[in-house]
Structures are given as C-alpha cells and as structure tokens.
Amino acid sequence: MSFKIITDSASDLSAEMIAELDLGIAPLSVELDGRAYAEGEMTPVELYNHLRNGKLPKTAAVNPDGWAAAMRPALENGQDALVIVFSSGLSATYQSAVIAAEELREEFPQRKLIVIDSLCAAVGLGLLVHTAAKLRSQGKTIEETAAWVEEHKLNVCHWVTVEDLMHLKRGGRVSAATAVVGTMLNIKPIIRVDDNGKLENLAKCRGRKAALNYLLDRMAETFDPEIDDTVFIGHGDCAADAEFLAKSVKERFGVKNVYINYIGAVVGTHTGPGVAVLFYYGKNR
Numbered sequence: 001m002s003f004k005i006i007t008d009s010a011s012d013l014s015a016e017m018i019a020e021l022d023l024g025i026a027p028l029s030v031e032l033d034g035r036a037y038a039e040g041e042m043t044p045v046e047l048y049n050h051l052r053n054g055k056l057p058k059t060a061a062v063n064p065d066g067w068a069a070a071m072r073p074a075l076e077n078g079q080d081a082l083v084i085v086f087s088s089g090l091s092a093t094y095q096s097a098v099i100a101a102e103e104l105r106e107e108f109p110q111r112k113l114i115v116i117d118s119l120c121a122a123v124g125l126g127l128l129v130h131t132a133a134k135l136r137s138q139g140k141t142i143e144e145t146a147a148w149v150e151e152h153k154l155n156v157c158h159w160v161t162v163e164d165l166m167h168l169k170r171g172g173r174v175s176a177a178t179a180v181v182g183t184m185l186n187i188k189p190i191i192r193v194d195d196n197g198k199l200e201n202l203a204k205c206r207g208r209k210a211a212l213n214y215l216l217d218r219m220a221e222t223f224d225p226e227i228d229d230t231v232f233i234g235h236g237d238c239a240a241d242a243e244f245l246a247k248s249v250k251e252r253f254g255v256k257n258v259y260i261n262y263i264g265a266v267v268g269t270h271t272g273p274g275v276a277v278l279f280y281y282g283k284n285r
Contacts, residue, residue, distance in 0.1 A: 002079070002136060003074075003079055003080040003081060003082055003112070003136065003141075003142040003145075004022075004024055004074035004077075004079045004080070004081045004082070005021070005022075005023055005024070005081075005082050005083075005084065005129060005132055005133055005136065005145075006023065006024035006025070006026065006070055006071060006074065006081055006082070006083045006084075007023060007024075007025060007026075007083070007084045007085065007125060007126075007129045008025065008026045008027070008028060008062050008070075008085060008086050008093055008097075008125075009025055009026070009027040009028050009038075009039035009040060009264060009266065010028055010039075010086035010091065010093065010121065010122060010125060010264070010266055010267060011025075011086070011122070011123070011125040011126040011129055012122045012123045012125075012126055012234060012261050012262065012263055012264040012267065013123070013126040013129065013130070013261065014261055015040075017126075017130070017259075021129070021130065021133040022133075023129065023133070024070050024071070024073070024074060024081070025070065026062045026066050026067050026069070026070035026071075026093075026097075027039045027040060027062065027066065028059065028060060028061060028062055028086075028091070028093065028266045029059070029060045029266075030042060030047065030057045030058070030059055030060075030265045030266060030269060031057060031058040031059075031060065032050060032055060032057040032058075033055070036060070037265070039264055039265050039266055040264075042265055044236070044237065044262035044263065044264055044265060044268060045237055045262075047264075047265040047268055047269065048236055048237040048268060048272075048273040051268075051269070051272055051273055052273055057265070057269045058269075059265075059266045059269050059270070061086075061091045061092040061093040061096060062093045062096050062097070063096050064096045064097075064099040064100040064103070065100075066096070067083075067096050067097045067099075067100035067101070068100040068103065068104060071083065071100060071101065071104055071113065072104065075104060075107075075108040075111050075113070076108075078111075079111070080111055080112035080113065080114075080142050081111070081112070081113050081114070082114050082116070082132065082142050082145060082146055082149075083097055083101065083113070083114065083115045083116065084116050084118050084125065084128060084129050084132060084149060085097045085115065085116065085117055085118055085125075086118065086120075086121060086125055087117065087118060087119045087120055087121050087125075087193065087197030087198070088117045088119070088197060089119065089193075089194075089196050089197030089198035090121055090197060090198065090199070094115075094117045097115050098115055101113050101115045112142055112143075114142060114143075114146045116146060116149055116150060116153070117197070118149075118153050118156075118197075119153055119154065119193070119195070119196070119197030120153060120156050120158070120193065120197065121158060121193050121197070121267060122158070122234050122263055122264070122267045122277060122279075123232040123233075123234040123259075123261050123263070123277065123279050124156045124157075124158040124193060124232075124277075124279045126232060126261065126279075127156055127228075127230065127232045127279050127280070127281075128149060128152075128153055128156055130230060130232075131148075131149075131152075131228050131230070132145050132148070132149055134228075135148055152227060152281065154195055154284070154285060155224065155227055155281045155282055155283070155284070155285075156279065156280075156281060156282075156285075157192070157218070157219070157222060157223075157278075157279065157280050157281070157282040157285055158192055158193040158277060158278075158279055158285075159190065159192055159214075159215040159218050159219065159277065159278045159279075160190070160191040160192065160193075160199075160215075160271070160275065160276070160277045161188050161189065161190055161191070161205070161208075161211035161212065161214070161215060161275070161276055161277075162188070162189060162191070162271050162272060162274060162275045163188070163208070163236075163238070163272065163273060163274025163275065164272045164273065164274060185206070186206060186207055187204050187205070187206060188204070188205045188206075188207065188208055188210070188211035189201055189203070189204055189205075190202050190203040190204065190205060190211060190214055190215070192285065193285065194285060195285055208241070211276075212241060212244060212245060212276060215245065215276070215277075215278045216245070216248050216249070216252065216278070218278075219249070219253070219278055219280055219282070220252070220253075222282030222283050222284060222285075223253060223280055223281070223282055224281050224282050224283045225253075225255070225281070227281035228281050229255055229256075229257060229281075230255075230257040230258075230259070230280075230281075231249050231253075231255050231257065231258045231259070231278070231279065231280045232258075232259050232260075232261060232279040232280075233245045233246055233249075233258065233259070233260045233261070233276070233277065233278060233279070234260075234261050234262070234263040234275070234276070234277040234279065235260065235261075235262065235263060235275065235276050235277070236262070236263045236268050236271060236272065236273045236274055236275035236276070237262070237273050237274070238273070238274050238275075238276060239260075241274075241276045242260045242276060243260070245276065245278060246258045246260055249278075263275055263277065
C-alpha cells in the first residue's frame with residue numbers, strides 16, 4: 001500500500017488538486033469578528049473582501065491535536081505517512097506537527113512517520129508537495145521521496161509582490177513611514193522567502209507592471225527545469241495579473257505545466273489583496 005502524503009492548508013492547493021493527489025490536510029485557522037474559521041471555511045474572495053473593508057483577521061497555526069487528527073487516519077489504515085509542513089520560519093505549525101508525530105509514533109510503532117520542515121510557504125509548499133506526489137506515483141518509496149524533498153526544498157523559489165504596503169505594515173514587515181511614502185509613490189515591494197524560510201524584503205519597483213516583470217526576470221536568472229518544470233502562480237484576488245504571469249512564463253520559458261491558485265486565507269491575511277507570487281524550482285533561492 002502506498003504511503004500517505006499530508007500537508008497543511010498553508011500549501012494553498014485547490015480542492016481539486018488535493019483530491020487528485022490524494023493528500024491529507026491539516027487546516028490552519030483565521031479568526032474574524034470573534035469567530036474562528038478553519039482555512040477553507042471562508043473562501044479567499046470572502047477574506048480579501050473583508051480585508052478591503054478594513055477588517056483585521058488573526059491567524060492561528062495548526063495545534064498538535066489538529067495534526068494528530070490529520071495523521072491518524074492514514075496510520076490506522078496501515079499506511080506510512082510523509083508530512084510536509086509550512087515553514088518553521090513563519091509559523092509554529094511545524095513544531096506542532098513534530099509534537100503530534102512523537103506521540104503517534106508511540107501509538108503506531110510499526111508505521112513510518114516522517115515530518116519535514118519545508119521552509120516553504122503558500123503555493124511554494126504546494127509545489128513541493130505536488131512534486132512529492134509525482135515521485136510517489138512513479139513508485140518511489142517514502143524514504144526516497146522524503147530524501148528528495150529534503151534535498152530540493154531550498155530550490156523552491158518564492159518571488160512575491162504586494163499591491164498594498166499597509167498590510168505589510170500591520171504585520172510588522174515594513175515601517176509605518178515606509179508604508180505611507182511607498183503608497184504615495186506607487187512603490188511595490190519585492191519579497192522572497194529566504195533559505196531560513198523567512199520573508200526577506202529584497203527590492204522595490206515603481207508600479208505594478210514593473211514589479212510583475214521583476215518577478216519574471218528573477219525567474220530567468222535562476223529557473224532550473226531539470227529539477228521539475230512545473231510552475232505555480234499564487235494571487236490574492238487579482239486574476240488578471242496571475243494570467244499575465246502565466247502567459248509570460250509559457251511564452252518566455254516554454255513551460256507547459258503552469259497552475260494558478262489563490263493565496264489562501266492565512267497567508268493572504270498578512271499580504272493583503274493584490275498579492276502576486278511566482279513559485280518555481282531554481283538553482284537557488
């Protein structure tokens with residue numbers, strides 16, 4: 001029996017792809033107006049509309065009980081499990097997964113349960129999981145797949161631009177002064193996920209189109225299709241920009257496998273509407 005691949009909802013994969021790849025999912029949550037929503041209970045469009053209307057949701061990591069609930073069914077079914085988790089540099093979700101796995105290993109000593117800190121975020125995590133599922137379908141063992149993920153997780157590139165600096169200000173990513181001045185001057189920051197799985201402010205562009213082209217230029221410098229030529233594009237309710245990136249990637253790099261996904265509620269809360277992200281495998285981050 002093939003092993004189960006489990007990830008968390010910060011992977012921002014579509015319901016259709018989750019079903020197609022037969023993934024287990026542990027949901028993070030968003031709290032809004034005193035009510036907690038497991039990710040998926042609120043659509044990304046609903047979340048972005050709340051943000052546009054000035055609401056300030058809070059986000060919460062998966063706790064150990066949440067992870068145990070996601071891992072247990074596979075183990076009870078006699079399957080081993082490979083668990084690939086949202087970056088420890090951005091969330092406590094990984095530590096919770098480690099705690100849950102330690103307890104479940106005692107309960108299911110005959111099963112293999114491998115937990116990996118992806119050091120990836122959003123659909124970058126989704127891309128890594130997508131490749132792991134592809135390796136599983138090719139007959140790779142859980143150990144072989146886990147080794148590949150560990151070896152290549154720092155090849156997953158995340159190039160991000162946001163539309164509204166004020167959301168980054170609320171999250172402490174930029175200062176209030178930078179946000180105000182940047183908004184006045186139509187400055188669009190460029191952010192990446194670094195080798196520690198944390199966000200790094202890397203550059204600034206004047207205007208949206210320049211920012212989107214900057215992402216494509218970075219891909220031109222580092223893209224390594226020999227690893228995996230699949231590309232994911234994430235967006236915060238800005239479908240036209242995502243389509244522009246997808247069309248450009250296909251034309252410029254000859255890539256056929258390009259998927260467009262929403263940036264989900266948990267990550268989207270911190271980036272705000274209008275976030276656009278390019279995810280691919282590169283020679284380095």
